[in-house]
Amino acid sequence: MSVLVYLENWDGKFKKVSFELLSYGKKIAEDMGVPMFALSLGKVDASELETLKTYGPEKIFVNDNGFDSLDNEMYASAISQAAEKEDATLVVFSQDNVGNALAGRVAVRLKAGLVSAVSAIPISYDPFIIKKKVYTNKVFGHVKVNTAKKILSLSKNTFEIIENAAAGVVEELALDHAEPKTKVESTDKVTGKLLLTDAELVVSAGRGMKGPENWGMIEELAETLGAATACSRPCSDEGWRPHTEHVGQTGKIIAPNLYIAIGISGAIQHIGGISNSKCIVAINKDPDAPIFEAADYGIVGDAFKVIPELNEALKNA
Numbered sequence: 197m198s199v200l201v202y203l204e205n206w207d208g209k210f211k212k213v214s215f216e217l218l219s220y221g222k223k224i225a226e227d228m229g230v231p232m233f234a235l236s237l238g239k240v241d242a243s244e245l246e247t248l249k250t251y252g253p254e255k256i257f258v259n260d261n262g263f264d265s266l267d268n269e270m271y272a273s274a275i276s277q278a279a280e281k282e283d284a285t286l287v288v289f290s291q292d293n294v295g296n297a298l299a300g301r302v303a304v305r306l307k308a309g310l311v312s313a314v315s316a317i318p319i320s321y322d323p324f325i326i327k328k329k330v331y332t333n334k335v336f337g338h339v340k341v342n343t344a345k346k347i348l349s350l351s352k353n354t355f356e357i358i359e360n361a362a363a364g365v366v367e368e369l370a371l372d373h374a375e376p377k378t379k380v381e382s383t384d385k386v387t388g389k390l391l392l393t394d395a396e397l398v399v400s401a402g403r404g405m406k407g408p409e410n411w412g413m414i415e416e417l418a419e420t421l422g423a424a425t426a427c428s429r430p431c432s433d434e435g436w437r438p439h440t441e442h443v444g445q446t447g448k449i450i451a452p453n454l455y456i457a458i459g460i461s462g463a464i465q466h467i468g469g470i471s472n473s474k475c476i477v478a479i480n481k482d483p484d485a486p487i488f489e490a491a492d493y494g495i496v497g498d499a500f501k502v503i504p505e506l507n508e509a510l511k512n513a
């Protein structure tokens with residue numbers, strides 16, 4: 197028996213969430229008295245594999261043969277094979293676009309019960325009961341899983357990163373490669389920009405900015421802070437901002453250390469995508485805007501006055 201943690205990479209580097217997943221997987225593995233293994237598919241730098249050893253995997257399985265096709269079935273097949281080979285009773289994913297696409301497919305292949313948006317370690321192991329977020333993170337549910345094998349996808353920023361050195365022996369994983377069902381002909385890469393889902397700091401703005409012509413001050417503030425930019429859904433629907441910046445229930449789900457919401461009312465669908473942020477700062481001219489209920493700090497004021505002043509103060513700090 198073992199716990200297997202699937203680690204996503206981006207341009208050869210592990211995503212920030214990988215260390216949280218390993219810390220989480222390690223705690224469960226210790227509770228169950230079994231080893232934890234990590235799995236990485238696709239090309240990653242050797243130095244990146246080295247960093248994983250700090251977070252407790254006894255083995256790190258790798259295979260970078262053919263994982264450039266972005267084919268979910270191919271990834272799901274590989275992860276299922278690794279789980280079967282290592283007799284994994286529990287497989288852990290991150291709850292994000294990749295995790296959402298893969299966890300269900302792996303669950304079907306392994307005939308395993310799946311719990312998404314998990315927000316804590318299991319309440320009990322026998323019976324297996326675990327806490328998860330439901331209704332756009334408004335409510336917690338307790339789910340009992342009856343299958344022998346279990347798949348969990350972990351909500352971001354719910355478990356602390358714990359250093360826990362282990363052997364971390366890197367081992368090539370032999371795979372029967374599934375033929376890709378889809379072929380990506382070409383991809384357009386956004387270069388020179390921070391990956392929104394991985395950013396520690398995010399400056400986000402909404403309809404309160406009135407129009408795309410006013411985004412200069414948002415981008416300047418983001419540049420001063422070294423932050424990624426994001427927006428509410430109407431701003432991307434209107435074509436003010438690219439769809440890649442839209443956060444919320446129907447957009448990206450993010451969990452930065454700092455989320456600054458400017459001219460965003462704080463609709464439940466928006467909060468659903470940002471509520472795991474460690475600190476939320478809201479800037480809004482309406483003192484009754486719902487965003488202030490979700491915010492740790494709030495500035496009631498006109499963004500067109502506050503943002504340049506804030507930017508200037510930060511530059512001088």
Ligand SMILES: Cc1cc2nc3c(=O)[nH]c(=O)nc-3n(C[C@H](O)[C@H](O)[C@H](O)COP(=O)(O)OP(=O)(O)OC[C@H]3O[C@@H](n4cnc5c(N)ncnc54)[C@H](O)[C@@H]3O)c2cc1C
Pocket residue numbers: 401402403404405427428429430431442443444445446447458459460461462463464465466469479480481482485497498499500
């Ligand atoms: C099924 C469904 C899914 C959805 N999914 C999403 C989603 O994923 N993400 C998302 O964001 N929305 C989503 N929405 C839309 C959501 O319900 C809200 O309509 C949207 O979030 C509102 O965007 P906003 O806050 O930018 O605009 P508004 O609600 O118009 O708010 C603008 C805010 O700016 C403030 N403001 C105005 N002028 C200034 C100023 N000068 N200075 C400071 N503040 C100012 C106002 O006081 C107001 O609070 C979804 C809706 C539905 C029905």
